[in-house]
Amino acid sequence: MDRVTATQSGSTPAPQPHDPRNLVEVEGLKVYFPIRSGIFQTQVGTVRAVDGISFQIRRGETLGLVGESGCGKSTTGRAIIRLREPTAGSVRFDGIDLLKTGSADLRQLRRRMQIIFQDPYGSLDPRFTVGATIAEPIETHDLARGPAKLARVQELLELVGLNPDYVSRYPHEFSGGQRQRIGVARALAVEPEFIVCDEPISALDVSIQAQVLNLLTELRAKLGLTYLFIAHDLSVVKHISDRVAVMYLGKIVELGPPDEIYAGPGHPYTRALLSAVPIPDPMSERKRRRVILQGDVPSPANPPSGCRFHTRCWLYERMGQPENCRFEDPQLRVINAANQEHGAACHYAEEALKTDVGVAHLTDMHTRRGTPAAALATLPETAKTGGEATQPAIVQ
């Protein structure tokens, strides 16, 4: 059974025992940033970017982390691999508490966890050749030297679908999609088990997004990787994830398998998010009824009391503004006995489940339109599934 019932508040006195099926175990994670002001930079407040969240990532799975900007999803991803120092809580990687690990040991552990960044333009050093970029982590961890190192770099380029002869080229010679492949190759250079993918396709064009998504899926299968996939696009997260966590203002508000969450979201915020996603189909679009959220996301420096979503919640209004929404912080809990994997942090999740608010247009799944069957019929069998993702693209 999954521990969706795990408490969200920071006061977790008895840590859960390590479950060997989990690669990453996060408990009561908090990341606060000080707000400083004036010439003496005195602290005048605290941004609670991540405010007490708990979840596990199982070996070999992809956990999708979605939410709007500022909800703390990227901070969570970075805190897990200690690129950001957490304020409180614990992060265990393969049973080892990362927050209690010294720098030498941490360095060893970092080999096993990597990150892919959103911006394929900003994350590569323009003065480094592709070969040098990918070789750097190999050198840092002293994994190979001399000709073996070059061979390894070329092998990695091939693995991500780039021409191995590109080793001596510079980042500016590549398109966004290819740079993202280089970023993936660099992450894979140290043979990690776990990769934090921080919005890896958000900056790419539609057709290139699909290429990179397919690449990540194939690599996961081929190398047995575990991903934390951070994105704001719910369709992409649904596509790639085994389980999805929805964040709002530093908290996880819903967690579970995507089909489950997208068919019957237990949290009113999840429903609002789903209802806002445009669907590339005019018929579904006409059926889509958006859940209107009042106002903007509140500041994480001064989050609302009780349930953080109550200031914008449609269900809160519908339930007649119940008091516990204002005063009690709801915990993530199983909302449907039939599925222990699916949890939501809402006092009235059962009420949300009774409605079809936000997902009415998603219920009847129809065959998707795109390439017509008549066109597919003209293709050889191998090409029907979508060509080869590893085909090297041409650099002009």
Add this chain to the structure above:
Amino acid sequence: MVAETGATGEAPSVIDLPPGSPTATRALAGTERTRPDGSPAPLLEVRNLSTHFFTRDGVVQAVDDVSFELGYGETLGLVGESGCGKSVTALSITRLVPDPPGKIVGGQITFDGIDVLGLSNGGMRQLRGKEIGFIFQDPLTSLNPTLTIGYQIAESIREHLKLSKKAADDRVVELLGKVGIPRARERLNDYPHQFSGGMRQRVMIAIALSCDPKLLLADEPTTALDVTIQAQILELIKTLSQEFNTAVLLITHDLGIAAGMCDRINVMYAGRIVETGTVDELFERPRMPYTWGLLDSLPRLDDRRGARLRSIEGMPPLLINVPDYCRFAPRCVYAHDVCLEREPALSERAVAGHQARCWATEPKGWIE
């Protein structure tokens, strides 16, 4: 007739323009013009537009022989990936292409009966902001950080509608209310940085609609915004354009947004329109492999999970020395020899108004 109205003192305010000047003609003829054959003329007509950029590396044919029409009150989508020429098309319509290196090298643009490319700079300024409103992708860089938003919205109202400061302020408050900014009067003296991204885009919409334009150019208006804010902004554009009967040219790379907003869609690839049709026709029976690829590449919320996406391999061509055959052929899995020899024309398909540029789906092509 003009003399008559003049004599009775009911002359419209544009009467002092020379009779026959485009604006005067329109004012007298009502909002909708007709063609010689009596059919309604479109608000915007773009004929064989070519906009090239003359760079050190060569001539970039960003927009090449693009033709389309946009009716009064209609919403037309220009859909394509970055570099396909959709934004340059919009910039060409308003003659805002940076020159140098860009230049409109050919074609004709008629807006509301006015020959846009023949207009003086002064005439063009009259058009921009008044008859044509803009919303750009990034509201933060489109607004001046040193001026209050009240001033920035009132600026075009006072310039184009010649209202007094007081009357302009009232109009600004009314507009801000319309775009959903609470406590509008108190916020007149706020600066852009005091607004969130979604609120800034609302301010941009208020500016764009301030002079009751006939055409709204929305270039990726929600790309920088979160999905819930995006939905709010799109809905706002939709309601307001209906309320004011404003035509919208919506530029987007997101087929989902196009599906929900547009009456018709032009798909662009490598500087060319490759498919055009009504939104239903285009999604129901797309007739161009690039459109298929775009539709197939998208993970969808209403999909079953786990299926591999059929992506388009390769990359769009550089628009320097573009081939004289089908520009999509090098990435197209359905291409035959002819595709690499000659470029197909944008030609009608089964349903009138649905056109595609593809040898394979032409009546004698190899894909039915």
